[in-house]
Amino acid sequence: MTLSLNLSPDCGNCFALCCTALGFARSADFAIDKPAASPCPNMADDFSCTIHQRLRPRGFRGCTVFDCFGAGQVVSQRTFSGTSWAQDPSSTSSMFAVFKVVRQLHEMLWYLAEAGQRTFDPDLAAAADHLSEAIAAAAQGDASTVLAADVETLHGEVRALLMEVSEEVRASYGAEDQQIPDGGLRAGADLMGANLADRRLCGSDLRGAYLIGANLRGSDLTAVDLLGTDLRGAQLHGADLTKALYLTQPQINAAEGDPTTLLPPQLTKPAHWG
Ligand code: SF4
Known part of the structure; x- marks a missing residue:
């Protein structure tokens, strides 16, 4: 696939679109209410965050979890040619709307890139490529195209494509056998706070499951489908996620881990893991 898009955030080339376009409600993740389409009071005039090093202690944990999949810099520098909403206020609503769409498109590209790499089926790999090219073309178009x-x-x-690849990849790890004795290991399962430490979970389908605060210490999550799985506060210390399926940076940012946690090479360990 000849995809030239960078799907990792480059905040230095973004007009703080996540800190302006999006809204958030006062909660455990955000210390204040902020409506969408308004600048966060912690944002500096140069679009940097004045509390960047202290986000968690200041009550802005949600900011350390969010990831735009590289949408911010594309919209700022490509779609709007490097002219910010502050320089041209007439572009503000369009820029914010485009950002929300491009983020969704980039997230799809992230998943498709993994699906294309993980499948053993050349037809599925070609289908992932084809779909990626169409989505990338939309993401790189002008504002009206987006x-x-x-x-x-x-x-x-x-x-549909991600599910097909997931079934194929998980089958090679005996996913069916894994699920029979563990009724809870299924898509959408409520596993909040569950003790799944030191388990070989290989090939399980935990898509959309709730693993909030679950103990996954020392477990092997090879070929576990984690698409949309809620990993907030999950304990990943010593867990092996190097070949987990559809794992994203926001999921990792929301979880807990340490230097012994093994991640896929495209993901990075969050600063709060120490
Ligand atoms: S606290 Fe900082 S990172 Fe979070 S929205 Fe405000 S300016 Fe952005």
Whole structure:
């Protein structure tokens, strides 16, 4: 696949679109209410965050979890040619709307890149490539092209392909056998606070499962489908996630781990893991 898009955030080339376009509600993740389409009071005039080094102690844990999948710099520098919403206020609503769409498109590209690499089926790899090219073309278009993208249909196509690849990859790890004795190890399962330490979970389908605060210390999550799995506060110390399926940086940012946690090479250990 000849995808030239960088799917990792480059905040230095972004007009703080996540700190302006998006809203958040006062909660355990955010110390204040902030409506969408308004600058965060902690944002400096140069779009940097004045409390960047102290986000968690200041009550902004949510900011350390969020990841734009590289949408911010593309919208700032490519779609709007390096002219910020502060320089041209007439572009503000369009820029914020485009950012929200491009983030969704980039997230789909992230998943498709993994699906294309993990499948053993050349036809599925080609389908992932084909879909990625269409999505990348939409993401790199002008503002009207981005806003015209049929995100819902694309989501459906991506989801179907991801599931097909997941079934294929998990089958090679005996996913079916893994699930029979463990009724809880299934897509969408409520596993909040569950003790799954030192388990060989290989090939399980935990797509959309709730693993909030679950203990996964020392477990092997090879070929475990983690698409949309809620890993907030999950204990990943010593766990092996190097070949987990569809794991993203925001999921890792929301979890707890340490230097012994093994991650796929495209993900980084969050600063709060120490
Ligand atoms: S606290 Fe900092 S990172 Fe979070 S939204 Fe505000 S300016 Fe952005």
